[in-house]
Amino acid sequence: xxxxxxxxVAALLVIFSLLVLALQSCSRSGxxxxxxxxxLPLSGSTAYYGEDSKRGIDMALDEINAAGGVRGRQLKxxxxxxxxxxxxxxxxxxxxxxxxxxxxxxxxxxxxxxLAVAPIVEESKRVLISPVSSAVSISKAxxxxxxxxxxxxxxxxxxxKWVREMxxxxxxxxxxxxxxxxxxxxxxxxxxxxGGGEIVGTEATDSDEKDFRTQLTNLxxxxxxxxxxxxxxxxxxxxxxxxxxxGITEQFFGADPWTEEQFAEGAGPAANGVLFTTPAKYQGPxxxxxxxxxxxxxxxxxxxYDAHGYDCMxxxxxxxxxxxxxxxxIQKAMAQIKGYHGVTGETTFDENGDVTTxxxxxMTWQNGVLQPAMSxxxxx
Amino acid sequence: MGSLPQIVVxxxxxxxxxxxxxxxxxxxxxxxRLINFAHxxxxxxxxxxxxxxxxxxxxxxxxxxxxxALAGAILGIAIERVAYRPxxxxxxxxxxxxxxxxxxxxxxxxxxxxxxxxxxxPPDLTSSGVFGGVLGIRxxxxxLLIIALSVALLLFVWWLVMRTAVGRAMRAVADDPEGxxxxxxxxDRVITMAFGLGSAMGAIAGMVVSMDVGCxxxxxxxxxxxxxxxxxxxxxxxxxxxxxxxxxxxVFENLVAGFVSTExxxxxxxxxxxxxxxxxxxxxxxxxxxxxx
Numbered sequence: 001x002x003x004x005x006x007x008x009v010a011a012l013l014v015i016f017s018l019l020v021l022a023l024q025s026c027s028r029s030g031x032x033x034x035x036x037x038x039x040l041p042l043s044g045s046t047a048y049y050g051e052d053s054k055r056g057i058d059m060a061l062d063e064i065n066a067a068g069g070v071r072g073r074q075l076k077x078x079x080x081x082x083x084x085x086x087x088x089x090x091x092x093x094x095x096x097x098x099x100x101x102x103x104x105x106x107x108x109x110x111x112x113x114x115l116a117v118a119p120i121v122e123e124s125k126r127v128l129i130s131p132v133s134s135a136v137s138i139s140k141a142x143x144x145x146x147x148x149x150x151x152x153x154x155x156x157x158x159x160x161k162w163v164r165e166m167x168x169x170x171x172x173x174x175x176x177x178x179x180x181x182x183x184x185x186x187x188x189x190x191x192x193x194x195g196g197g198e199i200v201g202t203e204a205t206d207s208d209e210k211d212f213r214t215q216l217t218n219l220x221x222x223x224x225x226x227x228x229x230x231x232x233x234x235x236x237x238x239x240x241x242x243x244x245x246x247g248i249t250e251q252f253f254g255a256d257p258w259t260e261e262q263f264a265e266g267a268g269p270a271a272n273g274v275l276f277t278t279p280a281k282y283q284g285p286x287x288x289x290x291x292x293x294x295x296x297x298x299x300x301x302x303x304x305y306d307a308h309g310y311d312c313m314x315x316x317x318x319x320x321x322x323x324x325x326x327x328x329x330i331q332k333a334m335a336q337i338k339g340y341h342g343v344t345g346e347t348t349f350d351e352n353g354d355v356t357t358x359x360x361x362x363m364t365w366q367n368g369v370l371q372p373a374m375s376x377x378x379x380x
Numbered sequence: 381m382g383s384l385p386q387i388v389v390x391x392x393x394x395x396x397x398x399x400x401x402x403x404x405x406x407x408x409x410x411x412x413r414l415i416n417f418a419h420x421x422x423x424x425x426x427x428x429x430x431x432x433x434x435x436x437x438x439x440x441x442x443x444x445x446x447x448x449a450l451a452g453a454i455l456g457i458a459i460e461r462v463a464y465r466p467x468x469x470x471x472x473x474x475x476x477x478x479x480x481x482x483x484x485x486x487x488x489x490x491x492x493x494x495x496x497x498x499x500x501x502p503p504d505l506t507s508s509g510v511f512g513g514v515l516g517i518r519x520x521x522x523x524l525l526i527i528a529l530s531v532a533l534l535l536f537v538w539w540l541v542m543r544t545a546v547g548r549a550m551r552a553v554a555d556d557p558e559g560x561x562x563x564x565x566x567x568d569r570v571i572t573m574a575f576g577l578g579s580a581m582g583a584i585a586g587m588v589v590s591m592d593v594g595c596x597x598x599x600x601x602x603x604x605x606x607x608x609x610x611x612x613x614x615x616x617x618x619x620x621x622x623x624x625x626x627x628x629x630x631v632f633e634n635l636v637a638g639f640v641s642t643e644x645x646x647x648x649x650x651x652x653x654x655x656x657x658x659x660x661x662x663x664x665x666x667x668x669x670x671x672x673x
Contacts, residue, residue, distance in 0.1 A: 043488070047496035093600060177643055208602060210593045213390040214637040234498035238593050245510050245520050246386075266500045266594050333634040368520040 033076040037096035039107035042288035046084035049109035053131040056309030070320045084107050086116030092338035093117040103327040106312045111135030111180040118145050125327040131308035136183035139352040144352035149307045158360045159277045169200045176231045177204040184230050200224050212239045226251040232322040236268020244270040264365045271365040275373050280361035282345035290343040311342035386516040387638040391550035393523045395630020396530030400585035401607035402576030402622035409618045410554035411574045417479035420604025421486030426452050426583025427590035453576035460575040500594035520594045593662040610640020615663025
């Protein structure tokens, strides 16, 4: 009995050490490659951000390596899952810094994650570049934090302007109580009110909320002329469906997550005619070439975050190529990038690591098809 | 305020769901004194099975529902056999960790198969008409179905537990496991029954919720948490307590959302729960001296 147990333990130990050896030789075989990190939500309710970006990143990575890598070395990327929450994002980034010793990390997804890890990358002097996070407050997150998506400050101003253009004076507001939602909401409220608009009711929600009936019932009682909902895709779909079921017929406005398929799927026919802003898809020659290759590789049209993931990877490679392999060198090179033409348009970083050279577009869904919103719809 | 009736109805719908899920926690806790954290996973599995059967294969609801119940029961029984029975009798912490592990396996298993995006049933199946009625209340067909199903299933469970031999055995094991075994009751079979029945309810609850608001792999976490809270509120291990607790939480959280604050909805509900338990540690239905069974 006893010797049996010892044998068992010994066998386990042998297997374990073999495993460790195997893993070690794995990493050794790639030791001349430059390792960079990616911390993105690959599971959880915002996983679409991570999955979309990852497809773009992988594609850019293969192109870079096929063309000889950077400074004569191949690039390798280690992905960590941030699960859409700040705590996991911190774990992921700590692991990438301490275990993989990466000088640069592509990430994160939600703004909550990016803001949570910003102090860590600042302190350890590693560059963070996000293909997704658009919260206003990220502008002030530090010198090592960059992003290829434009800040929500701009989006909020565009959205407020749009609502006013449609002659809506009294709106009801629903927002997700997270960095992204709060940041966008604050600028929107300021802009909308300073233009003479009135906000008759405000409701906050959690991400992952599925039951908006009571909030909608409350807001309807205030008789708004339109609703502005700054919430994510999955929640937005449910919200629209429930609003129409409750007999609410007023116009709904939203923000960038509503470009996701799952918004339209969740809302069903209720998605028709909703109006929302989203980072504009760049239509230049770089994009057409990218879209074509993307379709060949993945068999579908690229989304907006696929393109941003792709550009982030290319920007990282460009910075390494021009400066070196360390965090501070990459930071310096990144901050100096001016007029880079990628698949999301022109990238020039300002002193906050923000791009001011990309704009927002006005979009709508019509029978399951995402399309630019015509201003005539205003007449309705 | 004019919206009060609507808010109460909203609460009753979700309360019915909590009650169905809470029954599963209560049954397992009753016979095993184990908090089956994997139960939220069964709820999720039921939701996705509903998506496949009703949404993709277009199987009529009357056939799909027993199918989901059966599959849920099998999943629950399998979980008990594979994960809980080997550690039965181990310290409670071991069993709890096992339960959490099973919950994670189901959650991520579903995510691996279906992807982590939210899914919805085709609208032609779920937009089953809107009924506007008295007092300005509007409910959808699916919501009416949820209420009707909750009532029917809860009555069925009550009948089964209180009026049949199987139910008597279950109550006996819950009351006094050793005594029950010495008087010839097969405890393993009773435990299997409790898992099967509870999981069938949980899976059906998942299915109707997916018809109402769609599904995603992580949906079971929040509902499971609320349903578990309902059990504690009603007095853990009591079936009637689970039902009353579930409906109370559903209605109460909607009232808080409607009249106090949506932001602090969950916080207020939990605050009240904690306060209540300070005065009534055995839950709403208990007297001070009574054991929770």
